[in-house]
Amino acid sequence: MSRLNVELPGLSMRNPIMPASGCFGFGKEYANYYDLELLGAIAIKATTAEARFGNPTPRVAETTAGMLNAIGLQNPGLEGVMTNELPWLEKFDVPIVANVAGTEIADYVETTAKLSKIKNVHAIELNISCPNVKKGGITFGTVPEIAAELTKEVKNVSAVPVYVKLSPNVADIVEIAKAVERAGADGLSMINTLLGMKIDLRRRKPILSNGYGGLSGPAIKPVAIRMIHQVSQVVDIPIIGMGGIQTAEDVVEFMLAGASAVAVGTANFTDPYVCPTIIEELPSLLDELGVEHITDLIGGSYKTCNVHS
Amino acid sequence: MSRLNVELPGLSMRNPIMPASGCFGFGKEYANYYDLELLGAIAIKATTAEARFGNPTPRVAETTAGMLNAIGLQNPGLEGVMTNELPWLEKFDVPIVANVAGTEIADYVETTAKLSKIKNVHAIELNISCPNVKKGGITFGTVPEIAAELTKEVKNVSAVPVYVKLSPNVADIVEIAKAVERAGADGLSMINTLLGMKIDLRRRKPILSNGYGGLSGPAIKPVAIRMIHQVSQVVDIPIIGMGGIQTAEDVVEFMLAGASAVAVGTANFTDPYVCPTIIEELPSLLDELGVEHITDLIGGSYKTCNVHS
Amino acid sequence: MIKKDWLKINHHETIAANIMELKCSGPLVKQMTQPGQFLHLRVDTSDDLLLRRPISICDVDLEEETVTMLYRVEGKGTKRLSSKQIGEKIDVLGPLGNGFPLEATERGETALLVGGGIGVPPLYNLSKQLKKRGVHVIHVLGFQSKENVFYEKEFLELGETYVVTVDGTYGEKGFVTDVIKEKHLSFDTMYTCGPTPMLSALQNAYSDRRLFLSLEERMGCGVGACFACVCHVVGDETGTKYRKVCTDGPVFPVGEVVL
Amino acid sequence: MIKKDWLKINHHETIAANIMELKCSGPLVKQMTQPGQFLHLRVDTSDDLLLRRPISICDVDLEEETVTMLYRVEGKGTKRLSSKQIGEKIDVLGPLGNGFPLEATERGETALLVGGGIGVPPLYNLSKQLKKRGVHVIHVLGFQSKENVFYEKEFLELGETYVVTVDGTYGEKGFVTDVIKEKHLSFDTMYTCGPTPMLSALQNAYSDRRLFLSLEERMGCGVGACFACVCHVVGDETGTKYRKVCTDGPVFPVGEVVL
Ligand SMILES: Cc1cc2nc3c(=O)[nH]c(=O)nc-3n(C[C@H](O)[C@H](O)[C@H](O)COP(=O)(O)OP(=O)(O)OC[C@H]3O[C@@H](n4cnc5c(N)ncnc54)[C@H](O)[C@@H]3O)c2cc1C
Ligand SMILES: Cc1cc2nc3c(=O)[nH]c(=O)nc-3n(C[C@H](O)[C@H](O)[C@H](O)COP(=O)(O)OP(=O)(O)OC[C@H]3O[C@@H](n4cnc5c(N)ncnc54)[C@H](O)[C@@H]3O)c2cc1C
Numbered sequence A, B: 001m002s003r004l005n006v007e008l009p010g011l012s013m014r015n016p017i018m019p020a021s022g023c024f025g026f027g028k029e030y031a032n033y034y035d036l037e038l039l040g041a042i043a044i045k046a047t048t049a050e051a052r053f054g055n056p057t058p059r060v061a062e063t064t065a066g067m068l069n070a071i072g073l074q075n076p077g078l079e080g081v082m083t084n085e086l087p088w089l090e091k092f093d094v095p096i097v098a099n100v101a102g103t104e105i106a107d108y109v110e111t112t113a114k115l116s117k118i119k120n121v122h123a124i125e126l127n128i129s130c131p132n133v134k135k136g137g138i139t140f141g142t143v144p145e146i147a148a149e150l151t152k153e154v155k156n157v158s159a160v161p162v163y164v165k166l167s168p169n170v171a172d173i174v175e176i177a178k179a180v181e182r183a184g185a186d187g188l189s190m191i192n193t194l195l196g197m198k199i200d201l202r203r204r205k206p207i208l209s210n211g212y213g214g215l216s217g218p219a220i221k222p223v224a225i226r227m228i229h230q231v232s233q234v235v236d237i238p239i240i241g242m243g244g245i246q247t248a249e250d251v252v253e254f255m256l257a258g259a260s261a262v263a264v265g266t267a268n269f270t271d272p273y274v275c276p277t278i279i280e281e282l283p284s285l286l287d288e289l290g291v292e293h294i295t296d297l298i299g300g301s302y303k304t305c306n307v308h309s
Numbered sequence C, D: 001m002i003k004k005d006w007l008k009i010n011h012h013e014t015i016a017a018n019i020m021e022l023k024c025s026g027p028l029v030k031q032m033t034q035p036g037q038f039l040h041l042r043v044d045t046s047d048d049l050l051l052r053r054p055i056s057i058c059d060v061d062l063e064e065e066t067v068t069m070l071y072r073v074e075g076k077g078t079k080r081l082s083s084k085q086i087g088e089k090i091d092v093l094g095p096l097g098n099g100f101p102l103e104a105t106e107r108g109e110t111a112l113l114v115g116g117g118i119g120v121p122p123l124y125n126l127s128k129q130l131k132k133r134g135v136h137v138i139h140v141l142g143f144q145s146k147e148n149v150f151y152e153k154e155f156l157e158l159g160e161t162y163v164v165t166v167d168g169t170y171g172e173k174g175f176v177t178d179v180i181k182e183k184h185l186s187f188d189t190m191y192t193c194g195p196t197p198m199l200s201a202l203q204n205a206y207s208d209r210r211l212f213l214s215l216e217e218r219m220g221c222g223v224g225a226c227f228a229c230v231c232h233v234v235g236d237e238t239g240t241k242y243r244k245v246c247t248d249g250p251v252f253p254v255g256e257v258v259l
């Protein structure tokens, strides 16, 4: 009897835990640490149409309870991912979420069209935190109309459900969420990183060679919880929650806020075993909280009907 | 010979350190801990036209390297502040920054008109992170046009320079900053808190009775540094920087990012002596960094002319 | 006058289920004269826990400059505090707030001290000081269950002591209010600290008596500057009057604030 | 196979200005067989420092299951590490990466080991292992100043050792490259670890020799998953080829990666 399984569009997950995109490569490295089939799903690193080297190093900086990254979407490109990475993952019975990035709509469309047809890709995660070169560098994810247009075009070509990964760097996350839902998104992933910076006092220069980078880790958790709480009450599509998750308690908090599953990013760096540890600890935490099935938690902070008290 | 003094519109500060609004009451409490004249300035708690009790408790929650607050702008109202709080502060030779909040433009105008004429009020800080009731609850600080309109109206009546305190909960902080500069702001304060939430797993309810609250503390520092770095390069008015400052090193980082002075908020709760401690530590840190006068640091992360290397 | 210092841990042990007894010393203790005041502890210096934890003064030895605190291991902060070893130092701000008024009870009168759970500790030094002033003290201490009971012996040494457990596994069964009625305890002044439902029950039953209640609220600064810990004032029609638990309280006379 | 464990601190002391020697033990040490590999340390369990710190293996005693690390107290993490006491445990991930190839030098040949500052430590176990294989070892160790010099005696016990300081306050004055030239040191293989400018100078001077360089880069995961620590590949026209310092390195043969 499973108490942890979660059914989401395209993703039949044995538990709600997946490593977050960009924090788990294409799975090979952590496969040296544990059996990847323990995971509910795997979100692989962002894939772009062409191979990319990314930004110059340093690409990471530590901040209080967080980290900044400016990897710059390094990846082997669509061809590389299809020929080298995804086939290797086939031996694991675990659904893959393919994260797709680009600099214009055509990139996303091309990449999605091809990736979504690969056997073990069960869902596409649209990374809309990238700047749109055609629109003068405005980030896709900050303008509802642009986010919606991108979603629609990608949905047209995708063979699997599409999750749109929202950027938290906006004034009104609800507006964006509703726009992509209307445009056909099957689910949402939230949140991506907050834009941040750290300066080296002695060199008087940013630590990241790119200047700005994405802030992740427990520092941003309250922002993620708030956004998921806002959005989950007004959309009808499920949310994969992320942002600072480190423990089973964090997972419960995200689900109470309205997430249907979660992704763990930065915490993999602190502890490579964090995902299986969380999965192992969940059942006893559910016992302690008097929860039978993990899905009973979803939206529990506003859905009174679920509360056992 | 002072190495720490900073001259800003309306504010002749003996050092760049002021306690942040809302974290220092009206000065009375911390006056039991140290001489308030050690400070560069004091930003007093937000004043509204009418007295307010604020939100029900709990009003604070701790998060990793941060805290959430939903005080709800409790304050004795314009009359109370003018008759009880400001006169008491007169005995200290330290400039006061009066933080002004409201729910519609008329509130801000009324409060500023009166407060700005009080002898020891040297500057007004406009808290534009409040929801505008007349515009359906949209936060003043998230729409450039509304922020600009508010700034202009307030400038019209203010007898002292006006600093506009920006909300970080926006997609494009530069746009807002430019709009309020054009509308006549004499300076900027940034950043206010990020909107966040924390949920109690057992009660399944937000810890704050208000649900959402403002995230402050070191968790948000990278966001503050990034925004100040972005804005200071494109505006000609000075910036009072804040968000997670705890140490003299943090002050230097904010000034390198482009702040001309700083405010210390949450850290007062961790250590009531934090402001005088920072002030005391600054000179030796300047020595270590080879900086003669603290103002040489301003914008040092992008102004190469200032670098001694 | 110093208000914050590093106290050295002399003693740290578990005395009941999840309840630790912590003794530490330093010159700051000299100022801890008022029972019912609290200390604001920084549990460690890492930056993930920013807020201090308010913990009541349970007892002080002014000669030895030693203060005793009893605390329940609850969340992140008290868990981390519980790992501190003898010899380590801890950053203490205080004493803060207004404690129990000793002068409210005259020599020869009887004071009833009613504590619930982790509200029991501040009553201990209060009882000692009242007794020293010639006040007759009676204690009613309520706990969840047998395993949670602490300091019974210590209170017994000062006077009559009734222990009550909700589940009846130790002492009387029920709530503190039950015992006060059943035992017909009479008193001139009542001092109490404990969970809000207990305080409300006592307030309802004894609103016409000399009753002092110690409140709990989540705090930011602990010194009166942040307005985190306010409560409404009884009978205030404007709804804007307030008291701060950290500086006006934590102890209030009955009828002053809304619980 | 375990890859992460809590090692117990046996020894922790300052051996030069800001340089600490840390020895700890546990079964994980059994796997630390390759000189030049590194350990990824979690300096403590509070949540304000999320990233692990990469520290080289300086020496191992496989029998005693003890590993020695030398580190410089730099920023927040190493400062906090330096306060750990004997008996405390520390969370160690590793050994990670590809170390120095012992087999690149044949019995009877000469290896020149060139270290700069905090790049010196990994050369110590390398030297020991090379010597055990019958290789003749020569060491050139560069430091800023006299107060920064460490492990001279330890290296001397293994073979010829030249210490160089930038300011000339100890040993030869100048850079490691100066000494190599002035002393006409000849070698079959050179192994080096130190600051990038030093590595570049050696690479430029000895690009046609058997030379292995250990690189440093800021890391996220340390295991190859995050792409934080990449470097370009020499001669790659596409600009998209890379090596990861954490898994492909930290040791690379000369000419493989762009410094
Ligand atoms: C005046 C006063 C005196 C107190 N005296 C004692 C005492 O003598 N012994 C004792 O065990 N406890 C006492 N408490 C309660 C104690 O402060 C909390 O149990 C403690 O702060 C919980 O911290 P944590 O790190 O374990 O929990 P966490 O959940 O990690 O705390 C998170 C935040 O919430 C606050 N918080 C959580 N619970 C409470 C609470 N019940 N009251 C106030 N703040 C809370 C914490 O201070 C912290 O800021 C007192 C509280 C007050 C207000
Ligand atoms: C493969 C490898 C082996 C190393 N071996 C040793 C050794 O044996 N002894 C030793 O003293 N140092 C060694 N270093 C350098 C050591 O990792 C850094 O000095 C240390 O991480 C600094 O941490 P901090 O907390 O003091 O500084 P902080 O400034 O607080 O560190 C902040 C972040 O930046 C990273 N960082 C800062 N400086 C460096 C650096 N020079 N290299 C890599 N990351 C850095 C930290 O790991 C951390 O993630 C090695 C580095 C690498 C990559």
Ligand SMILES: Cc1cc2nc3c(=O)[nH]c(=O)nc-3n(C[C@H](O)[C@H](O)[C@H](O)COP(=O)(O)O)c2cc1C
Pocket (backbone or CB within 6 Å): A020, A021, A022, A023, A045, A046, A069, A071, A073, A099, A127, A165, A191, A192, A193, A215, A216, A217, A218, A220, A242, A243, A244, A245, A263, A264, A265, A266, A267, D220, D226
């Ligand atoms: C090093 C690193 C690389 C990342 N790369 C990607 C990426 O390629 N695509 C993406 O959508 N998100 C990426 N992210 C964001 C994470 O997937 C996640 O949304 C974010 O880090 C918040 O979760 P966390 O706090 O658990 O790390 C990356 C994050 C980190 C730290």
Ligand SMILES: Cc1cc2nc3c(=O)[nH]c(=O)nc-3n(C[C@H](O)[C@H](O)[C@H](O)COP(=O)(O)O)c2cc1C
Pocket (backbone or CB within 6 Å): B020, B021, B022, B023, B045, B046, B069, B071, B073, B099, B127, B165, B191, B192, B193, B215, B216, B217, B218, B220, B242, B243, B244, B245, B263, B264, B265, B266, B267, C220, C226
């Ligand atoms: C308890 C609390 C109350 C605050 N009240 C106000 C306020 O009244 N007006 C205002 O402009 N900002 C207010 N702020 C925001 C701070 O002034 C500051 O901008 C923010 O906390 C970031 O700085 P910090 O991280 O140093 O706290 C408040 C912050 C806190 C924590």
Ligand code: FES
Pocket (backbone or CB within 6 Å): C218, C219, C220, C221, C222, C223, C224, C225, C226, C227, C228, C229, C230, C244, C245, C246, C247
């Ligand atoms: S805790 Fe800040 S006013 Fe009471």
Ligand code: FES
Pocket (backbone or CB within 6 Å): D218, D219, D220, D221, D222, D223, D224, D225, D226, D227, D228, D229, D230, D244, D245, D246, D247
């Ligand atoms: S540190 Fe993550 S790939 Fe090397």
